[in-house]
Amino acid sequence: MSGNLIVxxxxxxxxxxxxxIRKVARRxxxxxxxxxxxxxxxxxMAGETDKLLAMAHELSDHPNRRETDLLLSSGERIxxxxxxxxxxxMGCPAMALTGRQMGLLTDGSHTRARIREIKASRALxxxxxNHVVVCAGFQGVNEMGDVTTLGRGGSDTSAVALAVALDAxxxxxxxxxxxxxxxxxxxxxxARKLNMVSFDEMLEMASLxxxxxxxxxxxxxxxxxxxxxxxxxxxxxxxxxxIIEENPDMExxxxxxxxxxxxxSKITIMGVPDQPGIAANIFNALADASISVDMIIQNVSxxxxxxxxFTLATTNLQEAMPIMQKKGKAVxxxxxxxxxxxxxxxxxxxxxxxxxxxxxxxFSALSNEGINIMMISTSEIxxxxxxxxxxxxxxxxxxxxxxxxDEEPEPISQSTTGASPTA
Amino acid sequence: MSGNLIVxxxxxxxxxxxxxIRKVARRxxxxxxxxxxxxxxxxxMAGETDKLLAMAHELSDHPNRRETDLLLSSGERIxxxxxxxxxxxMGCPAMALTGRQMGLLTDGSHTRARIREIKASRALxxxxxNHVVVCAGFQGVNEMGDVTTLGRGGSDTSAVALAVALDAxxxxxxxxxxxxxxxxxxxxxxARKLNMVSFDEMLEMASLxxxxxxxxxxxxxxxxxxxxxxxxxxxxxxxxxxIIEENPDMExxxxxxxxxxxxxSKITIMGVPDQPGIAANIFNALADASISVDMIIQNVSxxxxxxxxFTLATTNLQEAMPIMQKKGKAVxxxxxxxxxxxxxxxxxxxxxxxxxxxxxxxFSALSNEGINIMMISTSEIxxxxxxxxxxxxxxxxxxxxxxxxDEEPEPISQSTTGASPTA
Numbered sequence: 001m002s003g004n005l006i007v008x009x010x011x012x013x014x015x016x017x018x019x020x021i022r023k024v025a026r027r028x029x030x031x032x033x034x035x036x037x038x039x040x041x042x043x044x045m046a047g048e049t050d051k052l053l054a055m056a057h058e059l060s061d062h063p064n065r066r067e068t069d070l071l072l073s074s075g076e077r078i079x080x081x082x083x084x085x086x087x088x089x090m091g092c093p094a095m096a097l098t099g100r101q102m103g104l105l106t107d108g109s110h111t112r113a114r115i116r117e118i119k120a121s122r123a124l125x126x127x128x129x130n131h132v133v134v135c136a137g138f139q140g141v142n143e144m145g146d147v148t149t150l151g152r153g154g155s156d157t158s159a160v161a162l163a164v165a166l167d168a169x170x171x172x173x174x175x176x177x178x179x180x181x182x183x184x185x186x187x188x189x190x191a192r193k194l195n196m197v198s199f200d201e202m203l204e205m206a207s208l209x210x211x212x213x214x215x216x217x218x219x220x221x222x223x224x225x226x227x228x229x230x231x232x233x234x235x236x237x238x239x240x241x242x243i244i245e246e247n248p249d250m251e252x253x254x255x256x257x258x259x260x261x262x263x264x265s266k267i268t269i270m271g272v273p274d275q276p277g278i279a280a281n282i283f284n285a286l287a288d289a290s291i292s293v294d295m296i297i298q299n300v301s302x303x304x305x306x307x308x309x310f311t312l313a314t315t316n317l318q319e320a321m322p323i324m325q326k327k328g329k330a331v332x333x334x335x336x337x338x339x340x341x342x343x344x345x346x347x348x349x350x351x352x353x354x355x356x357x358x359x360x361x362x363f364s365a366l367s368n369e370g371i372n373i374m375m376i377s378t379s380e381i382x383x384x385x386x387x388x389x390x391x392x393x394x395x396x397x398x399x400x401x402x403x404x405x406d407e408e409p410e411p412i413s414q415s416t417t418g419a420s421p422t423a
Numbered sequence: 424m425s426g427n428l429i430v431x432x433x434x435x436x437x438x439x440x441x442x443x444i445r446k447v448a449r450r451x452x453x454x455x456x457x458x459x460x461x462x463x464x465x466x467x468m469a470g471e472t473d474k475l476l477a478m479a480h481e482l483s484d485h486p487n488r489r490e491t492d493l494l495l496s497s498g499e500r501i502x503x504x505x506x507x508x509x510x511x512x513m514g515c516p517a518m519a520l521t522g523r524q525m526g527l528l529t530d531g532s533h534t535r536a537r538i539r540e541i542k543a544s545r546a547l548x549x550x551x552x553n554h555v556v557v558c559a560g561f562q563g564v565n566e567m568g569d570v571t572t573l574g575r576g577g578s579d580t581s582a583v584a585l586a587v588a589l590d591a592x593x594x595x596x597x598x599x600x601x602x603x604x605x606x607x608x609x610x611x612x613x614a615r616k617l618n619m620v621s622f623d624e625m626l627e628m629a630s631l632x633x634x635x636x637x638x639x640x641x642x643x644x645x646x647x648x649x650x651x652x653x654x655x656x657x658x659x660x661x662x663x664x665x666i667i668e669e670n671p672d673m674e675x676x677x678x679x680x681x682x683x684x685x686x687x688s689k690i691t692i693m694g695v696p697d698q699p700g701i702a703a704n705i706f707n708a709l710a711d712a713s714i715s716v717d718m719i720i721q722n723v724s725x726x727x728x729x730x731x732x733f734t735l736a737t738t739n740l741q742e743a744m745p746i747m748q749k750k751g752k753a754v755x756x757x758x759x760x761x762x763x764x765x766x767x768x769x770x771x772x773x774x775x776x777x778x779x780x781x782x783x784x785x786f787s788a789l790s791n792e793g794i795n796i797m798m799i800s801t802s803e804i805x806x807x808x809x810x811x812x813x814x815x816x817x818x819x820x821x822x823x824x825x826x827x828x829d830e831e832p833e834p835i836s837q838s839t840t841g842a843s844p845t846a
Contacts, residue, residue: 018481055505058441060512067511067519071504074497081494082478088490089483096490100523101568145524 005127005168006031009041009137009159013176014233015079016046018086024174024233025086028132032092039123039133039166041159042083044075065110066146069139072111073099073147076136076155084134094132097123099139099147103165104158106140106148113140113148115157115220118165127166135162153214160217164224171226172240173213174233179241180205180212182405183258187393190406193238194256198246201256202228204348204382208259218243246350253409254358255349258399260392262343264294265317266374267324268309271334274301278331279308285327291316294344295377295386305334311375311386314340342374343392346384347399359383365402371395428550428591429454432464432560432582436599437656438502439469441509447597447656448509451555455515462546462556462589464582465506467498488533489569492562495534496522496570499559499578507557517555520546522562522570526588527581529563529571536563536571538580538643541588550589558585576637583640587647594649595663596636597656602664603628603635605828606681610816613829616661617679621669624679625651627771627805631682641666669773676832677781678772681822683815685766687717688740689797690747691732694757697724701754702731708750714739717767718800718809728757734798734809737763765797766815769807770822782806788825794818 008028015021031038052071056063063071080096087094103119123133137155142148150157156173163171180202183191197205199222206215212230221228221243231240246252272278279298286293296310312320321338328336345366352358359376362383366373371394375386387395400406431451438444454461475494479486486494503519510517526542546556560578565571573580579596586594603625606614620628622645629638635653644651644666654663669675695701702721709716719733735743744761751759768789775781782799785806789796794817798809810818823829 018478021482052501055441056508059444059505059509062512063508064511067504067507070500070519070521071508074500074504077493077497077500078475081490081497082482084490085479085486085494086482088487089485094490096493098493098570147521 005037007163007171012043012046029092041137043155048075073139080136096134100141104140108142112151156217160220209261254351254355255403259346265314265340343389428460430586430594435466435469452515464560466578471498496562503559519557523564527563531565535574579640583643632684677774678826682769688737688763697729766812
């Protein structure tokens with residue numbers, strides 16, 4: 001299908017009502033009338049998955065995962081059938097495909113399956129007969145022929161995986177925002193929509209809590225170099241944000257965006273004997289419970305003892321504390337405390353690789369606002385700081401201003417900005 | 424599994440809420456704790472199928488049938504997953520199976536598929552591991568691997584077909600009534616629940632509008648001699664109605680029940696030239712439109728002309744009238760009229776085969792009430808009359824009384840009544 005196929009993914013809010021399904025159908029038809037082959041991936045109608053999950057949890061404290069997958073996958077089957085019916089009624093031939101029918105084969109991990117392979121021959125055959133293919137997102141089948149689901153953000157991953165399997169030109173992700181912004185527009189009114197973001201930047205942003213794309217979908221696109229476009233399903237004029245492989249022709253500001261994450265907590269184990277292996281001992285206990293730790297700091301040792309602090313998602317705090325209290329006792333620590341009154345502020349930009357001084361500019365911007373930095377972590381293209389939660393919005397605005405993110409960036413390479421790298 | 428397997432089918436009202444699903448789960452567990460292998464077939468939660476269908480019809484005047492099947496089949500997937508989750512939470516291991524997973528293969532007629540074959544090896548394997556199998560009713564797959572549905576009453580048919588394929592002892596159909604009654608208890612307060620009904624009688628009753636079982640399900644059970652028990656999912660003490668092959672040991676009253684159907688209309692074509700082939704011409708036109716005709720009468724010819732009247736379901740009247748008006752013109756009939764103000768009263772009983780005088784008793788009972796009979800049709804075990812609609816309830820009560828259906832019948836053979844013919 002190379003050269004003519006686009007994959008379009010519509011999220012739950014985009015198909016949340018029958019009226020919105022009709023609007024989405026009109027938009028798909030427009031792409032088709034423009035001569036494109038279109039494969040659509042669709043999420044469940046907004047609220048549907050949560051409703052089904054709530055029923056399962058009302059019946060059981062721990063609904064078994066195999067049946068939960070069968071239950072949840074119904075949401076996308078319903079929306080894909082309805083969208084296909086809407087397309088038909090507009091004279092646009094369409095066929096809805098389930099996870100099995102689109103050949104999306106996964107491993108056996110129910111509720112968080114990984115894609116193993118896509119056997120998309122049926123989708124290809126249908127596209128050849130000039131039908132739009134409407135795929136139920138979020139779902140696949142395992143070796144047993146049982147339905148599996150891909151976990152949160154799974155429909156995005158389905159879309160990118162199908163785009164790769166069918167060698168599509170681009171995977172368009174339609175959502176309720178115009179694209180990827182320099183900061184959350186609810187906090188920074190003059191936040192700017194980015195026209196282009198590199199996969200590396202998007203991976204950082206997604207892992208820092210940008211809701212717009214799930215990290216697994218970006219990883220998949222990055223691995224197979226499948227361009228993603230994030231755009232609004234309600235605004236047809238805006239071309240959204242293009243997420244592509246970094247290349248020399250790309251507009252490359254030092255800093256692309258400021259992210260914040262208020263779902264962070266800190267645990268401190270005080271007075272730990274400063275002996276080799278103790279930190280490993282502590283963090284292995286968390287790894288065993290599948291709890292991810294983000295930043296870690298250890299104080300300078302005093303009198304043979306040290307304090308170890310680390311951050312984790314607040315949703316994991318309740319589970320982590322008893323584990324840490326037990327572990328603290330075992331290593332004869334003096335105390336174990338927690339603090340949910342923190343947030344993480346991050347500055348992301350591919351240009352950091354070639355430009356120094358970003359961290360210094362962050363520290364002085366926060367210092368000017370009287371904001372104290374509790375912990376710091378960095379990657380090649382990111383600087384993150386833990387601060388007091390009540391200062392979150394103030395910090396985001398200060399950093400957005402400090403890096404002049406409201407202004408179109410000056411290109412740091414000499415090439416033309418805005419040129420499509422795939423053109 | 425012979426000798427130990429029962430199939431239980433629970434309808435939409437039986438699983439209409441999470442609370443009712445829990446009750447059904449407890450009942451299934453009880454059968455299992457009593458040492459039975461149990462395969463359950465479940466309908467969609469009450470109202471769910473209608474809700475999904477209404478959405479399809481809001482999007483399209485003629486929703487395409489392939490996608491409609493995908494849409495509607497979700498209802499049973501949801502209820503089967505929920506029931507399985509409820510069973511798990513009670514410590515009763517269970518696995519939900521979709522139409523494909525239970526191997527229910529159908530022809531390609533979407534929305535009214537016929538079962539071709541059941542490849543139940545997976546269900547058998549699961550039963551051997553001491554799990555309850557919970558099957559999503561109403562659905563199968565065709566040769567393409569597309570989801571099909573079996574039409575109204577399809578879950579009953581799924582249940583009987585699975586019972587046959589797995590050689591179950593019995594297929595229990597759980598519903599919101601206690602069984603099959605001598606008449607509608609809302610009309611005849613002293614209507615009596617029948618303990619046993621023959622397949623032939625049940626076939627007549629189902630085709631006469633008895634809601635309790637769909638005719639296809641009874642046909643299937645009759646063809647493979649699979650006993651059906653209809654019983655209440657809310658009343659555990661009543662043993663319901665057993666539907667079995669007629670045999671000499673069976674309690675065999677002359678008349679088993681009085682049925683009524685108010686969804687009947689009459690079309691009359693007046694002044695049709697009395698020539699060979701004209702009736703065929705007229706009724707072929709209806710057959711071409713897939714409209715079923717029930718009773719037909721033709722007046723004695725006068726002056727080379729005759730009147731032809733026939734009855735049909737009122738739901739088909741609107742479609743049939745323009746066809747008949749066109750056809751009436753073509754054969755130079757004088758007029759075409761319709762009448763929805765009628766109903767059909769039927770008396771059913773296997774004992775009619777060996778007992779005469781039933782029709783005479785019906786006519787005199789109706790005559791005593793001053794009820795005029797417009798049309799009559801009979802089968803070996805049934806007499807039906809068309810009467811004025813407003814007299815329906817009066818007629819049902821009169822016939823119920825005339826045949827003393829409120830009393831336990833005296834056996835007409837010399838053998839013991841009530842003995843289980845399969846024991």
